[in-house]
Amino acid sequence: MDFKQQKEAGDFRYLQKGEGKPIIVLHGLMGGLGNFEGFISHFSKLGYQVFMPELPIYTASLLDTNVKYFAKFINNFIKYLNIDQAILIGNSLGGHVSLLHSKLFPNSTKGLILTGSSGLYENAMGDTYPKRGNYEFIKKKTQDVFYSPKIATKEIVDEIFESVNNRSKVIKILAMAKSAIRHNMANDLPEITIPTALIWGKNDIVTPPEVADQFHSLLPNSDLFWIEKCGHAPMMEHPSLFNSIVEKWLIEKGF
Numbered sequence: 001m002d003f004k005q006q007k008e009a010g011d012f013r014y015l016q017k018g019e020g021k022p023i024i025v026l027h028g029l030m031g032g033l034g035n036f037e038g039f040i041s042h043f044s045k046l047g048y049q050v051f052m053p054e055l056p057i058y059t060a061s062l063l064d065t066n067v068k069y070f071a072k073f074i075n076n077f078i079k080y081l082n083i084d085q086a087i088l089i090g091n092s093l094g095g096h097v098s099l100l101h102s103k104l105f106p107n108s109t110k111g112l113i114l115t116g117s118s119g120l121y122e123n124a125m126g127d128t129y130p131k132r133g134n135y136e137f138i139k140k141k142t143q144d145v146f147y148s149p150k151i152a153t154k155e156i157v158d159e160i161f162e163s164v165n166n167r168s169k170v171i172k173i174l175a176m177a178k179s180a181i182r183h184n185m186a187n188d189l190p191e192i193t194i195p196t197a198l199i200w201g202k203n204d205i206v207t208p209p210e211v212a213d214q215f216h217s218l219l220p221n222s223d224l225f226w227i228e229k230c231g232h233a234p235m236m237e238h239p240s241l242f243n244s245i246v247e248k249w250l251i252e253k254g255f
Helices: 033-043 067-080 093-104 135-144 154-164 167-182 209-218 239-252
Strands: 007-009 012-017 021-026 048-053 086-091 109-115 196-201 222-227
Touching (some): 012 033, 021 093, 033 048, 033 086, 067 167, 093 167, 196 209, 196 239, 222 239
Parallel strands (some): 021 048, 021 086, 086 109
Antiparallel strands (some): 007 012
């Protein structure tokens, strides 16, 4: 998939692939468009139109670098696309934004697919990045996100190393991370009745398995699926299994 073929319109830069029912994919704080390559390729061939906007982590003002602003940003994106309802799928921060969107704009949210979502607890990389100039430190921290270190390719490590060593970017990253930690949704979740699939890595150390259990107990209309030998990004480590779980769940829900 050529991720250079992004569309641009106003505040939005996004990928669009396929035709049919709309799915909107939201990446994580340190994630990128390539993290969902296997998902987008698969579902765009199955009667879904898959959109993946770039979250404005580095382009929003510092005042707007927070979960609530991002949820409103996604709702504006849905309006721009002239979509009535969309299925939202999000990893890490993207899951958190999806959840808040479903609380603020329930009529625009048809279903939720959350994987390694923040919103309850997240073991972040560290709030000061004391060794951000140390490439091996960043490499190790990036590898720790996955069960299999080889998923952390040089390209992924290089991108994260560049981000945390760019002063303007790291300020935004830290602001967003702090917003996610402050914005705990435990009290909101029982009111979110939208069908939700929770897909979690058994070896996730960023949002550990007990976080998935808590999401499952608090979200009244949720289904929990586990993936063995898997860390914080199941759609990257086990793309085929991840897609299979999502596909079966969508069929079961009539989506």
